[in-house]
Amino acid sequence: MKMPTVALVGSPNVGKSTIFNRLVGRKVAIIEDVPGITRDRIYGIGSYDDYKFNLIDTGGIDTSNETFNIDIKMQAEIAIDEADVVIFVVDGKMGLNANDFVVRDILFKSKKKVIVAINKIDNRKHLDNLYDFYELGFEHYIPISGEHAIGFDDLMDEVTKGFPKYEEEYSSDVLKFCLIGRPNVGKSSLTNALLNEDRVIVSNEAGTTRDSIDTKFKYEKKDYVVIDTAGMRKKGKIYENVEMYSLMRAMKAIERSDVCVIVINAEEGIIEHDKHIAAYALEAGKPMVLVVNKWDTVDDKNDIKSYTQKMRAEFQFLSYVPIVFLSALTKKRLHTLMPEIIKVYENSRREIKTSVLNDVINDAYALNPAPSYKGKRLKIYFSAQTGTMPPKFTLNVNNKGLVHFSYLRYLENKIRENFDLEGTPIIIQFKSKGEEK
Numbered sequence: 001m002k003m004p005t006v007a008l009v010g011s012p013n014v015g016k017s018t019i020f021n022r023l024v025g026r027k028v029a030i031i032e033d034v035p036g037i038t039r040d041r042i043y044g045i046g047s048y049d050d051y052k053f054n055l056i057d058t059g060g061i062d063t064s065n066e067t068f069n070i071d072i073k074m075q076a077e078i079a080i081d082e083a084d085v086v087i088f089v090v091d092g093k094m095g096l097n098a099n100d101f102v103v104r105d106i107l108f109k110s111k112k113k114v115i116v117a118i119n120k121i122d123n124r125k126h127l128d129n130l131y132d133f134y135e136l137g138f139e140h141y142i143p144i145s146g147e148h149a150i151g152f153d154d155l156m157d158e159v160t161k162g163f164p165k166y167e168e169e170y171s172s173d174v175l176k177f178c179l180i181g182r183p184n185v186g187k188s189s190l191t192n193a194l195l196n197e198d199r200v201i202v203s204n205e206a207g208t209t210r211d212s213i214d215t216k217f218k219y220e221k222k223d224y225v226v227i228d229t230a231g232m233r234k235k236g237k238i239y240e241n242v243e244m245y246s247l248m249r250a251m252k253a254i255e256r257s258d259v260c261v262i263v264i265n266a267e268e269g270i271i272e273h274d275k276h277i278a279a280y281a282l283e284a285g286k287p288m289v290l291v292v293n294k295w296d297t298v299d300d301k302n303d304i305k306s307y308t309q310k311m312r313a314e315f316q317f318l319s320y321v322p323i324v325f326l327s328a329l330t331k332k333r334l335h336t337l338m339p340e341i342i343k344v345y346e347n348s349r350r351e352i353k354t355s356v357l358n359d360v361i362n363d364a365y366a367l368n369p370a371p372s373y374k375g376k377r378l379k380i381y382f383s384a385q386t387g388t389m390p391p392k393f394t395l396n397v398n399n400k401g402l403v404h405f406s407y408l409r410y411l412e413n414k415i416r417e418n419f420d421l422e423g424t425p426i427i428i429q430f431k432s433k434g435e436e437k
Contacts, residue, residue: 004163005054006046007079009107010089011099015119018146019089020044020057023156043251048156052166054252056083076103080110085159088136092118092143095129096136104136115140115158122148174216177341178227178253180281181263182273186293189328190263191215191228194337219338227253251280258389259345259423260286261337266307266325267297270314278318285390287344287424288321291337296327320416321423344423348389352419357383361395364414370407378402381433392427400430 008016024044046055058076080086086107090100107114118133120126121143130143140158144151179187195217216225254260260281264274281288290311298307304325311323322340326333361383370378379398386394393415397403412428415421 003045003052003054003166004084005056005082006159007056007058007076007083007086008089009058009076009080009086009103011091011097011103014089014091015146016057016089017042019087019117019119019144020046020055022146022149022152023048023055043255045252045255047166048160050165051160051163053084053160053163077106077110080106080112083112084163086110086112086114087155087159088114088116088138089119090116090133090136091120092126092129092133093120093122096132100136104138108137114138115142115155117155118143119146121145121150174223174225175259175342175345176214176225176227176257177259177261177345178229178257179261179263180229180254180277181265182271182277185263185265186328187228187263190291190293190326191226193328193331193334194219194226224338227257229253254281254284254286257286258348259341260284260288261291261341262288263291263293264311266292266294270311275315275317278315282317282425285425285427287348287390288318289337289340289344289423290315290318290321290323292323292325293328295325296330296332320421320425340423347421348391348424350391350419350421350424351388352385352391354384357385357393357415360414360418361411364411368410370402371404373402373404376402378407386429387427390425390427391421392429395428395430396433397430398433400432400435403430 008020010016020042023046025047042057044055044057046053056079058079088103088107090096116133116136116138118130118141121130122145127143130141133141142151142155142158144155179190181187195215214225214227216223218224262274262278262281264270278288278290292307292311307325308323312319315321322344324333324337324340326337328334361380365380370380376399380395381398382396384394386392395411408428412426415426415428
């Protein structure tokens with residue numbers, strides 16, 4: 001079943017990201033140590049009551065920066081074109097501005113259903129600004145506070161009018177994995193190799209696969225779904241609208257997949273863009289497998305051991321992710337892929353006993369106590385696993401402000417040393433004494 005699409009548009013700093021995070025149910029993190037991630041559009045799966053929908057958070061349109069605005073405006077127009085409903089977010093505290101009228105003109109041309117969300121209405125004194133926004137000329141105006149979740153029911157009741165109730169396309173126990181990577185790394189050939197048939201058009205021309213294609217297949221008598229995505233091009237190379245749509249679909253595929261398989265071209269080697277693509281999957285909290293495809297084209301001198309060392313050096317932020325070397329064309333080592341996909345998926349669902357986790361954390365602390373900061377030292381009172389897919393751990397401490405990044409990394413390494421969490425990201429959060437849940 002095709003999910004409806006909702007786009008969030010508006011000026012910079014009107015609160016689109018806050019609304020986005022509430023609707024997708026998690027904060028979308030920026031991976032700061034992986035440079036070059038495009039933040040102009042963010043994708044997620046939103047939910048409200050019995051409805052699910054694709055959600056796009058677009059960059060803020062700012063008339064004061066003409067060069068920057070051309071790209072943002074183009075991306076917003078593409079998001080609007082794909083959307084079934086547009087939420088036009090405005091700042092109810094600051095009132096109308098010139099950017100709002102630029103956005104309005106774009107929306108008028110689109111002929112799409114538009115709901116004006118007048119954000120930052122945190123108290124009654126801001127209600128006086130509401131009527132100014134009627135000048136924009138739309139039908140639906142709803143005051144909200146993204147920060148305090150006020151007015152969201154009214155907003156989402158209007159957004160989801162006419163949306164179909166969500167039904168899972170596949171049963172929940174079917175593992176779905178997507179193949180992602182830049183154009184012409186062999187994703188479609190790999191899909192065909194897994195299916196033992198030419199289901200996806202394959203060509204030597206980069207970018208042949210334009211859409212994300214879902215295919216159900218059996219492996220060892222169990223059902224799986226492989227999602228073959230279009231090649232994800234570097235931002236500067238996306239000129240045609242069709243390529244923008246392809247990137248959107250790839251991002252949606254990541255969101256609805258249980259595992260992301262990142263495909264690298266052995267012949268061309270690793271480039272910076274491969275890391276950017278991997279970062280999208282990491283942001284989404286997905287378990288991953290790195291695949292080095294076209295292994296049949298590499299000279300014998302580039303053996304697996306030396307190439308693995310090169311991969312580990314380039315993908316330092318994915319040190320826990322398994323690497324598979326294969327050739328989709330000759331099917332050499334193809335048999336090694338599915339077991340790795342299944343393993344990282346199971347690891348992402350792993351549940352660890354609280355008593356065992358506390359033993360590991362306490363031993364790690366005893367072996368290497370946290371460094372003191374301004375005469376104060378971090379103390380860890382209690383640890384528990386509080387989520388899966390990916391595994392999430394909450395540590396009760398005296399003051400979470402005393403947690404240094406290097407100590408967080410140390411604790412993560414200790415958890416990974418003691419539990420099989422290969423392939424899956426993990427989240428460690430700290431809760432200060434007396435802090436509410």
